Amino acid sequence: MTDHYDIAIVGAGAAGEAAAHLAGSRGATVAIIERDLFGGGCPYWQCMPSKALLHAAAVHHAGGDFPWPTASDFRDWMINREKIDYPDDSSHVRELTAGGAVPIRGAARFIGPGKLEVTPSKTSGASPKPMELEAEHVILAVGSFSKVPQLPGLDDIEYWTNKRGTATRELPDGMVVLGGGPSGVELSQVYARYGVPVTIVHPRDRVHDREHPRSSDYLAAGLKRDGVTLRLGVRAVGVRARSGTNGRHVVDLSDGSTAEGEAILLTIGREIPLGDLNLEAINVEVRDGRVRSDEYLRIAPNVYVVGDIAGPELHTHTAHYQGEMAVMVALGDGTKPDMHAIPRATYTDPETASVGLMVDQAAEKGIDAIEFTQDLGTSAKGYVAQAEGHVTIVVDRTDHTLVGAFMAGPAVSEAIHEAVLAVKMRVRVEVLADTIHAFPTVSRVFGTACIEAARKLAEPA
DSSP, X not given: OOEEEEEEEEOOSHHHHHHHHHHHHTTOOEEEEESSOTTOSTTTTSHHHHHHHHHHXXXXXXXXXXXXXXXXXXXXXXXXXXXXXXXXXHHHHHHHHHTTEEEEEEEEEEEETTEEEEEEOGGGOSOSSOEEEEEEEEEEOOOOEEOOOOOTTGGGSOOBOHHHHHHOSSOOSOEEEEOOXXXXXXXXXXXXXXXXXXXEEESSSSTTTTSOHHHHHHHHHHHHHTTOEEEESOOEEEEETTOSGGGOEEEEEXXXXXXXXXXXXXXXXXXXXXXXXXXXXXXXXXXXXXXXXXXXXXXXXXXXXXXXXXXXXXXXXXHHHHHHHHHHHHTTOOOOOOOSOOOEEEOSSSEEEEEEOOHHHHXXXXXXXXXXXXXXXXXXXXXXXXXXXXXXXXXXXXXXXXXXXXXEETTHHHHHHHHHXXXXXXXXXXXXXXXXXXXXXXXXXXXXXXXXHHHHHHSOO
16 A cells, blocks of 8 residues: 655655645645654754854863863754664654654655655664655655765774764774864864864865855864864875874875874765755656755745755754745745755854845845954953954845845854844845844944944045
8 A cells, every 4th residue: 555645745844844744734644754863964964063062162162061071962952862872753753743744754756747755774673675655746855974085094983973963972092184164063072071182184364264264264263272173174085094193094185294183073064965866757857966946946846945955054953944934835834945044054163144145146146345343352352352353244236235244253143133124125225224132242332333334324425
């Protein structure tokens, strides 16, 4: 017998769960298929454990009573892994079931339009025989996994990905982090603050180089204060297992120098697991490891992609939004996603946060933009928090609307959302300048930047 559903969801991470809960609340019949942990990577290997460890490291760094064993136990509690080897995802399964979905542990592949074959996972307790199901709509929410480079000697060691990086119970004797993006800088700061010698190897000239250069500079300074060594503008070209001091691994770099550590952490990017989905069965072509969707997240009739597989950026909040949007589209709500104001945040010390376009990015889109910056360190917020940072806004000269905002400093991950709404709604800086902002906050520094912009733009050309 073949089971029939209104919606079948492949992948039970943030996007898949959001889709399942909304679809169930709308009365749709829903199957949600997951090959590993219900809940996906965020609660177990990514967002939640990394933020828990960043919190612990911050308390420890400030002199509080949060030694590594306590931090490790706190992280294990956070990811439902107390005194067990692998996280317990049963609470996610219960919530999905209570919401009206049918959770299925297994790997799914297309065998035709609207038809899936599911091979049960070994841990499911079900018969290993593949089952078939049909659905009016299929939502693909398969997430991503750590990219592993083709690096000579890497296969000779037990390299770390984000899973080991956020889940280890023992501090390593030195760490080399390949990649200076969000995950790389966050985990580097955690381990450095617990006394681990950390080296970041990044091929660009600045860490977290997709952020504003000012944010990168403040972040680099913060990492250096914590003892992180930054090797920028160089690449790893090989690994020599256990050939360094005290048996550490040695990483050979493109400039002829080396870095060494017991742990080699890979944070160079993510890949999408498309190969097992058999997308050929629905006439979908995979190019450069990605699929292309339309403005409604569709890649084929009644087939949608959400989360990491959809892009344009890989964030839990974006995945959640897209999961719900795909359900709304599938159920005929007549809506479509608006992806032009996606907030980005990195939870280091200092934090970085942003939305929208930098000046050069705006120019590439034909926007005549200008930038205004406020020094957070010399603001009231900077003085009372003994913190450095900046708030930079990008404004369209033509209509005076906010195009982008970039921040570094304390609590900027919270302060960014006024700018997110302003970019989304194309709010003029005059309106933002006339808005009262609480004192002393980062938001008030943002307001000051808007006041400066409004005054400058009002001057005669």
